[in-house]
Amino acid sequence: MRKSISRRDFLILTAKGVGAAVISSGLMGCNSSDGDRDVSVRFNHGVASGDPTQTAIILWTRVTPEETASINVAWEIATDAAFTNIVNSGNTLTNQQRDYTVKVDAINLTPGTQYFYRFTANGTTTSTGKTKTLPEGAIASAKLAVMSCANYPAGHFNVYNLASQMNDLDAVLHLGDYIYEYPRGGYASDNAAQLNREVLPVGELFTLDDYRTRYAQYRTDADLQSLHAGVPFITVWDDHEVTNDTYKDGAENHNEGEGDFETRKLAALQAYFEWLPIRPIAQDNELEIYRSFQIGDLVDLHMLDTRVLARDKQLDYANYISPTTGAFDGATFTQDISDTNRTMLGSEQLQWLQTQLGNSTGTWQLLGQQVLMGSMYLPAAVALSLMTLEQYTELGALAVLAGRMQANDPTLTDGEKAYFAANQDKLTDEVMAQLQLPAVPYNLDAWDGYAAERETILQTAKAYGKNLVVLAGDTHNAWASDLKDLNGDNVGVEFATSSVSSPGLEYYLNIPAASAPTYEAGIVGLIENLQYCNLRDRGFMTITFTANEAKAQWHYVDTILSDVFQEITSRSASVSVNAGDNQLTLS
Numbered sequence: 001m002r003k004s005i006s007r008r009d010f011l012i013l014t015a016k017g018v019g020a021a022v023i024s025s026g027l028m029g030c031n032s033s034d035g036d037r038d039v040s041v042r043f044n045h046g047v048a049s050g051d052p053t054q055t056a057i058i059l060w061t062r063v064t065p066e067e068t069a070s071i072n073v074a075w076e077i078a079t080d081a082a083f084t085n086i087v088n089s090g091n092t093l094t095n096q097q098r099d100y101t102v103k104v105d106a107i108n109l110t111p112g113t114q115y116f117y118r119f120t121a122n123g124t125t126t127s128t129g130k131t132k133t134l135p136e137g138a139i140a141s142a143k144l145a146v147m148s149c150a151n152y153p154a155g156h157f158n159v160y161n162l163a164s165q166m167n168d169l170d171a172v173l174h175l176g177d178y179i180y181e182y183p184r185g186g187y188a189s190d191n192a193a194q195l196n197r198e199v200l201p202v203g204e205l206f207t208l209d210d211y212r213t214r215y216a217q218y219r220t221d222a223d224l225q226s227l228h229a230g231v232p233f234i235t236v237w238d239d240h241e242v243t244n245d246t247y248k249d250g251a252e253n254h255n256e257g258e259g260d261f262e263t264r265k266l267a268a269l270q271a272y273f274e275w276l277p278i279r280p281i282a283q284d285n286e287l288e289i290y291r292s293f294q295i296g297d298l299v300d301l302h303m304l305d306t307r308v309l310a311r312d313k314q315l316d317y318a319n320y321i322s323p324t325t326g327a328f329d330g331a332t333f334t335q336d337i338s339d340t341n342r343t344m345l346g347s348e349q350l351q352w353l354q355t356q357l358g359n360s361t362g363t364w365q366l367l368g369q370q371v372l373m374g375s376m377y378l379p380a381a382v383a384l385s386l387m388t389l390e391q392y393t394e395l396g397a398l399a400v401l402a403g404r405m406q407a408n409d410p411t412l413t414d415g416e417k418a419y420f421a422a423n424q425d426k427l428t429d430e431v432m433a434q435l436q437l438p439a440v441p442y443n444l445d446a447w448d449g450y451a452a453e454r455e456t457i458l459q460t461a462k463a464y465g466k467n468l469v470v471l472a473g474d475t476h477n478a479w480a481s482d483l484k485d486l487n488g489d490n491v492g493v494e495f496a497t498s499s500v501s502s503p504g505l506e507y508y509l510n511i512p513a514a515s516a517p518t519y520e521a522g523i524v525g526l527i528e529n530l531q532y533c534n535l536r537d538r539g540f541m542t543i544t545f546t547a548n549e550a551k552a553q554w555h556y557v558d559t560i561l562s563d564v565f566q567e568i569t570s571r572s573a574s575v576s577v578n579a580g581d582n583q584l585t586l587s
Ligand SMILES: [Fe+2]
Pocket: 148, 149, 150, 177, 240, 474, 475, 476, 502
């Protein structure tokens, strides 16, 4: 029999503020007669926790009822896995209006304490989740895992599996691209059928139902479930939670034929709030996700939205290259990229961040955000794909040799002379002109495309004398950079994580696996301020903070094409920064 939702339940569920009251207090009681008691339920999507504070944690699960119904879900949180010491509990209703997701804010907890939690509905109980409140006051160390960019059809989530084996994490920071919006057969899906990881729904995501279905599929993944069940997440979205290269009122992967962008965006964000254990910063606010966390006296973590809330549209090199001559209009480009009005954060969020940086007292000021802040300028010939990195290296060396030949350099060897004679034809006028183009940003979707606002942030951290550590995802490769202001002063560092499964630069540059170290050394040599990169492996990073040091450690897996995998310890790397230095130390 198909049961309908009673009018009373409907009123409870839809009364403005009630849903948020459940989220904000977790103590909104419903007696057990609410909900449809004879509908059997399963919990197919595991449990999760998130946004820990010193005294509260968001607890999450999702009910799968056998028929449409209103389901009363009881939750418990205890200090022991046997639930003999339950410190808080309650009931809440869920139904199809929130996609049967359940989110409560368990309050009145003790700082720096491990907890266990579970949910029960109509006689069925979830597995037990483990979580932790943030510590208060003086602490010796804190350890966070940082990850981003998990594309389900690209391969197994072995990176989540590897992270779930760590038992000393205070939290996982997920910097976005938790899902991807593409249709079956789309981006990075070459092995999806073989791996039995073809996406649901079949099409690209546009509607609320589409986004919900995709989240539901991702959350059936055992590795992702296991990581969520063991450690609290602190998340922000990047572009693919909506669609590729999203900015405030559009996206690269959205056209007029696909309907109203704002409608699509709001549907995507609603599904995000339903499926992620994130606490809204205010009741019913599912648009602003920038927020801060205090981890003892060591770390003030500021999570940012550089993507959806306020970002101006990305610049596009195509608009600066003459269609007739192919010439690059560097002057106009430089003027546009330095425009002080260009924003990623929007004035409100920027002001909020500046205030936070001024008022926070933690040893480390940590920015959890999406795109690379470190300057990544490449020779224009490479950045504009006029030549490959290999060609640039070869032709650049040949041009240097030409200069020495012209100057009659007495140190020229016979071999060099012979090599030049055999290859000088390659240095055509066109090639010479390309080699002389200035260095330009590799990625206009990153902070390089919003340089003035980046400078404002760096100047703020510098003025307050803070130890600034910036985290980034988005690129699918690992990076570590010094952050310098326009005066050339060191004002912070950036650690960026590789992806969980999305392909990186090596895929686009066609870098053979064995050649990765050579390319990595080449790129580090080519990009000022870049101290480390990995252009091959999928992985995540941990950051360990003490009073003296913040240390990033990258962990990589040997494959995502099988669920049998190993960590490649030979590729592990760590880079640190000492308090007061604002400059990386390679170890
Ligand atoms: Fe990504």
